[in-house]
Amino acid sequence: MxxxxxxxxxxxxxxxxxxxxxxxxxxxxxxxxxxxxxxxxxxxxxxxxxxxxxxxxxxxxxxxxxxxxxxxxxxxxxxxxxxxxxxxxxxxxxxxxxxxxxxxxxxxxxxxxxxxxxxxxxxxxxxxxxxxxxxxxxxxxxxxxxxxxxxxxxxxxxxxxxxxxxxxxxxxxxxxxxxxxxxxxxxxxxxxxxxxxxxxxxxxxxxxxxxxxxxxxxxxxxxxxxxxxxxxxxxxxxxxxxxxxxxxxxxxxxxxxxxxxxxxxxxxxxxxxxPMLRENRLYQTDWLLRFYGFDIRELLNNHHPNLDLDIDPKLSWALRNQHLFPVNINTADKMMLARVPGLGMRSVYKILQARKYRKLNWEHLKAIGVALNRAKYFIICDSRLWEKKDWTANQIKSKIIKTSSSKFRKDYSTQLNLFDHAS
Missing domain, CATH: 3.20.20.70 (Aldolase class I)
Structure with a gap:
């Protein structure tokens, strides 16, 4: 050879x-x-x-x-x-x-x-x-x-x-x-x-x-x-x-x-x-179709032919369908919980199990791992620490993007500090 x-x-x-x-x-x-x-x-x-x-x-x-x-x-x-x-x-x-x-x-x-x-x-x-x-x-x-x-x-x-x-x-x-x-x-x-x-x-x-x-x-x-x-x-x-x-x-x-x-x-x-971001949005949409019970026509149609690059497709759908929200985290069925931005299927299953024993509040949801920076705009629970405000879709989108950007900058800054200390 x-x-x-x-x-x-x-x-x-x-x-x-x-x-x-x-x-x-x-x-x-x-x-x-x-x-x-x-x-x-x-x-x-x-x-x-x-x-x-x-x-x-x-x-x-x-x-x-x-x-x-x-x-x-x-x-x-x-x-x-x-x-x-x-x-x-x-x-x-x-x-x-x-x-x-x-x-x-x-x-x-x-x-x-x-x-x-x-x-x-x-x-x-x-x-x-x-x-x-x-x-x-x-x-x-x-x-x-x-x-x-x-x-x-x-x-x-x-x-x-x-x-x-x-x-x-x-x-x-x-x-x-x-x-x-x-x-x-x-x-x-x-x-x-x-x-x-x-x-x-x-x-x-x-x-x-x-x-x-x-x-x-x-x-x-x-x-x-x-x-x-x-x-x-x-x-x-x-x-x-x-x-x-x-x-x-x-x-x-x-x-x-x-x-x-x-x-x-x-x-x-x-x-x-x-751009890799477009690929990512397509994969996210694919995931929603296969595991979250979405119909393709809900996510993309003649009125909405392209995905929003600023936000993920589930959040984009939720902002276009605000009449369906807020959902009560303690009573909503599995499929509706799966449509809440910030709730992955693992969190959905944890919520379904936990609420058998007590009503859930914001602290419980945070402990479960729910991304409250997104989910809080679309749910209510056994707590009055946060109540849905009469914000428009654009206002909610702006707040979520701002919060996500701040979190990214904070995480990035922490990584840099750790790197400085390590070196």
């Missing part, structure tokens, strides 16, 4: 994979010192979080950055003048096993540019996973990217070896895809999603009667959208996300801010990537 060439490939194909956020990756540069165990500074190593909150390290690479398509937003598009590389199947298998044995990683996230055609590329991705499972007896986590347009037969086989499958929808709307990736067809993205959804449903049904039924993509499927490459509103983006959650049983939809990589006239003329 030519180690210098393998290292060069790893540098190129790990860097190209960084634009895919659908494995919940985050950076780290913790190094191995004093003969410790593991090292997170290696190229291509990212971090993902399991359902129970555990952080796992993954080798995140492309099989190749060669691609037959010329999508305007993609760094690996065929017209881009970049250094190209491709791993052999066995090279990826060896890298994964060697990294795993050194305790660098606990799994593999493997994507690829499309070379020759969709099925040829998907076959090679599957070969990697199959070799790891059957020849190396590897039981770590494997996430394979589904190649748009891959056959149903290959998608079924992929799910037998991978823990999670995902196909990136890339652009949120069909019109946006036609503009920036005219060589691709929207139905090519949908086809593998539909197959994976149906196979997961079939596995669950067969498992009820045949315990030995082979697992199929036990971690489900996910997708990713590029935010800011076209002119979609937040409403367009989140309505698309909601559709994929409902129609294809997605585990997660990820939102990736567009990173300017070319001067293509079809792309927005911005000098930096889409």
């Amino acid at each position: 030519n180690f210098d060439r393998i290292k060069e490939k790893l540098e190129i194909l790990a860097d190209a994979a960084k634009y895919d956020v659908s494995c919940s990756s985050s950076g780290s540069n913790r190094k191995n010192t004093k003969n410790g165990l593991g090292d997170s500074s290696g190229m291509g190593i990212c971090h993902s979080y399991t359902e129970d909150g555990r952080c796992v390290s993954l080798l995140k690479i492309l099989l190749t950055n060669h691609c037959i398509f010329d999508c305007a937003y993609c760094v690996t598009r065929r017209s881009n003048d970049i250094k190209r590389a491709a791993f052999k199947v066995q090279e990826v298998v060896d890298l994964t096993i060697n990294f795993y044995r050194r305790n660098y990683i606990e799994g593999l996230f493997l994507s690829s540019g499309i070379f020759k055609d969709a099925d040829y590329t998907m076959e090679r991705l599957i070969k990697v996973a199959k070799k790891l499972r059957e020849e190396e007896n590897f039981n770590g986590y494997i996430h394979l990217k589904s190649i748009p347009g891959a056959s149903d037969e290959l998608m079924r086989e992929a799910g037998l070896y991978a823990d999670r499958l995902s196909v990136n929808i890339e652009v949120p709307t069909v019109s946006g895809l036609k503009l920036l990736a005219p060589e691709k067809k929207h139905e090519d993205f949908i086809k593998p999603m539909e197959k994976v959804k149906n196979e997961i449903i079939q596995f669950k049904q067969e498992k009820k009667f045949i315990k030995s039924t082979p697992k199929y993509a036990p971690a489900g499927q996910s997708t990713q959208m590029i935010v800011g490459a076209t002119g979609e509103s937040d409403r367009d983006i989140m309505y698309s996300a909601n559709y994929y959650y409902q129609q294809y049983n997605m585990k997660r939809v990820y939102y990736s801010g567009y990173v300017p990589i070319s001067s293509d006239p079809r792309l927005p003329t911005i000098t930096s990537q889409v």
